[in-house]
Amino acid sequence: MGKGRLCAVVAVLVVSMVGAGCGKKSATTTSSPSAPAKPSITVGSVTFSESQIVGEMFAQVLAKAGYKVSKQLSLGQRAVLQPAMPGQIQVAPEYVGSLLAYLKGTKSSDAVSETAQDNALLAPKGLTVLDPSAANDTNAFVVTKATATKYNLSKVSDLKPVASKLTLGGPPECATNPVCLPGLKSVYGITGLKFQPIVACDIATANALDAGTIDIAELCSTQSIIAKKGWVVLDDDKNLQPADNITAEVSAPLLTANPDIKALLAGVLSKLTTANIVGLNAQVDIDHKDPAVVAKDFLTSNGLL
Structure with missing residues (x-):
């Protein structure tokens, strides 16, 4: 066989093999599995400006992370909000001392102690609270x-x-x-x-x-x-009021299945102080700004959005 013919045959074989290889790859290639869809979350709050502002913060950081978020941010009082968790509401701002009083725990001036009590009492309900913020609203x-x-x-x-x-x-x-x-x-x-x-x-x-x-x-x-x-x-000279630091109350099963939620909410809590909460409340109560806008501006300025 002449060199020219041999080269032609080899070329044909190579093309055939490449074509066959490509055809095989096309037939067997499968798309990589897509990440499971993130669950829907309803964020709730009671009916006052501060709770609504913090509820908006929670909702906005969760939405940015890809969760489908709905909001019920005007639920009246704690006696309405708490029975709705975790079935209808999965995330809400809370106050460690006031929540403990509602749960009939032993009040304390120490937010860490109150948080531990809250969690012990909430566990049977499928709920948990995160480490509280520095913002104490008693x-x-x-x-x-x-x-x-x-x-x-x-x-x-x-x-x-x-x-x-x-x-x-x-x-x-x-x-x-x-x-x-x-x-x-x-x-x-x-x-x-x-x-x-x-x-x-x-x-x-x-x-x-x-x-x-x-x-x-x-x-x-x-x-x-x-x-x-x-x-x-009036000075609380007999210490009736407990420490009432702002925290996040969350569905425990939701946290277990989606551990990133804890970091998202903790990121918000880490930025809250008593002083900046006073300022945020003023924007809504005195300047008549929308809580959603106030929350967004705060999150943006703190690098959370």
Whole structure:
């Protein structure tokens, strides 16, 4: 066989082999398995600005990470939110001390101890709370300067001799919450206060105090309107209130199946301080900004979006 013909035959064989090889590869190639779809998550909160802002933060970082997020950020009070978890709501902002009171644990001034108790009591419910933030938003009994002057009030125990003349405004659960009316009675011996139910830590309670329809408001210590109005926060001289650092309450099965969620929420909590929460609340309650916008701006400026 001549060299030219041999080369031609070899060339044909090579082309045939390459073609066959390509055909075989095409026939057997399979696409790599796609990552499992991330689950849908509903983020909830109770009805006051701070809870809604932090709820928005949680929702936005989860959505950025690829989770399908829906929001229920105005659920009234804890007595509505908690029974909805983890079935209807899987993630929500919470407060370690107030949650512990709701769960009937032993209050403490130590947020770490409260968190451990919370988790022990939540475990049978399929829920957990993360390590709390540095932001401590405790309940505060607040009066106007005029009321403080009239009745010589600077601390909670000063209310005892004048209680029958005063009306306290606060969330409906104040009537049964051990750190509200029952605690004022058992710890301070204060009886005779009239009570007007209003929304928890909401501007409506502050407005009622400002209008004089109530004399004492149970507010959250991080509500910026307290400083703006120059109101007097009565010193909790018998330590009725627990530490109430902001945390995230999460479905335990959701965390187990999706461990990245813990890091996402912890990233938000790590940026929260008492001071910046006061500022965030002011943007919503005083400047009337949308909580979603306030949350997005905060997350963006802190490198979380």
